[in-house]
Amino acid sequence: MKLSEKPSLTPFNSEYRLCNTAELLGGRCPDLQTTFVDELSLKVEQARLIPQGQCETWCWRQTCGGSGVRFDFEPSFGRGFSEIIDLDDGVFLRVRNSVHKDPYSVWSCHEGDVVFTVLLSGGLSLGVQKPEGSWIWAPFALAGFNPQRCLACSSVAADLDVHLVSVVFKDVRALNKFGFPASRDCEAFLRRIETFTRSNIPALIDVDAHALSVAQDIIECPFEGTLRKLYMAGKARELACYVISGRESKTRATPRGHSRRLDQGTVARLVKARVDSDLSQSVAGDALAAEIGVSRNTIMRAFKAEFGTTLGQYVHEERLSQACRLLEETALPITDIALTIGYDKPGSFSDAFRQAYRCTPSQFRLSRHS
Known part of the structure; x- marks a missing residue:
């Protein structure tokens, strides 16, 4: 119709x-x-x-x-x-x-x-x-x-x-x-x-x-x-x-008469808002591109230009920052924290955390509560 x-x-x-x-x-x-x-x-x-x-x-x-x-x-x-x-x-x-x-x-x-x-x-x-x-x-x-x-x-x-x-x-x-x-x-x-x-x-x-x-x-x-x-x-x-x-x-x-194309800053803010709203979700460039209506390459270029870092690096740092907060402020098991911030495997989370902070998640929690 x-x-x-x-x-x-x-x-x-x-x-x-x-x-x-x-x-x-x-x-x-x-x-x-x-x-x-x-x-x-x-x-x-x-x-x-x-x-x-x-x-x-x-x-x-x-x-x-x-x-x-x-x-x-x-x-x-x-x-x-x-x-x-x-x-x-x-x-x-x-x-x-x-x-x-x-x-x-x-x-x-x-x-x-x-x-x-x-x-x-x-x-x-x-x-x-x-x-x-x-x-x-x-x-x-x-x-x-x-x-x-x-x-x-x-x-x-x-x-x-x-x-x-x-x-x-x-x-x-x-x-x-x-x-x-x-x-x-x-x-x-x-x-x-x-x-x-x-x-x-x-x-x-x-x-x-x-x-x-x-x-x-x-x-x-x-x-x-x-x-x-x-x-x-x-x-x-x-x-x-x-x-x-x-x-x-x-x-x-x-x-209305102006161009309806999304400018670079808007694309970057859309992507950032989508990531920030739920870190547990997989951040796939193709899926974000389909949702926002631009190409995957446009998303990557716009994000780097607006925030000075790659989308992947931003997600990585935000997830680990959220993990630190959860380790310090809650009693959630390590496995639950890993899933909450988007890691399917607790081992992968522990490896990433150790590489960033030179200690395991458990050691980090102990140091904050001692």
Whole structure:
């Protein structure tokens, strides 16, 4: 199915908002009656009536014991999934982990909602009240709030894995009930992101490896049923803390008409953030290249130019540094520490540690505790 074709009506196409990039740039804002939050709520409610099904673009199934719905994309539309979870009291969690061969755009209507989004990888463009938006290249957090009714257009770049997590609050009261009480700090934060939202430039917030790790935990949630909702609610609160407390980024989004190619610094920061978020994972250049959408050689050159060391050397040093911290601050067995920092074989870890510090992990631990 081409993106320019309207998908068959299903319980999850309450309003037609999907369009391709050519239609977006040549068209006008659509007349949407249903707000973004109401659409999220409607989709979860419809999944309670029809727990599973399939159409041309996706198949869906109910999750979280009836509080969520997951959409797995058909090959004609893309790979991956999107999930919506109703966390109660006007709070929703939205998760996307997908890649599409063609760029596409989605319109949504907002009125008084507060949206926090953490973009782990991929390219995303956002525009308010007009199709032309600004491109954001991960990793970043975005915060949006506009008390007045407005339309937003989000676009996803082609051939890039898009990993994002959004916490959506129906209104300020929902944000307050979720744990950020009405206060001067709350009012100041909302005024700041409202200013950005109205100027058609997303409020970009720098995120560290801890925030990215929380977002990745949400995407890879190991639970099903009611436990899934409980887990997601806790992680959503944790993620909201990082967004609210984060510093405004000095990096600016680039206008839609500019080149969408990832610059060298962005590639390097993407790779570093991916490594920092989970040292236990294998760091394969080819896998990182496929995820970010550049060649393996580009990754290696960009990382060396940005940080003055090779990717392999950086991973090696970070793993050993983490090992020292775990040896000093925890009672974890040596084998568990080796696995935690990405060594499949404890012997390989011990050899690398001895070569770097001229003592075994056990001797290092003893010296710190004596």
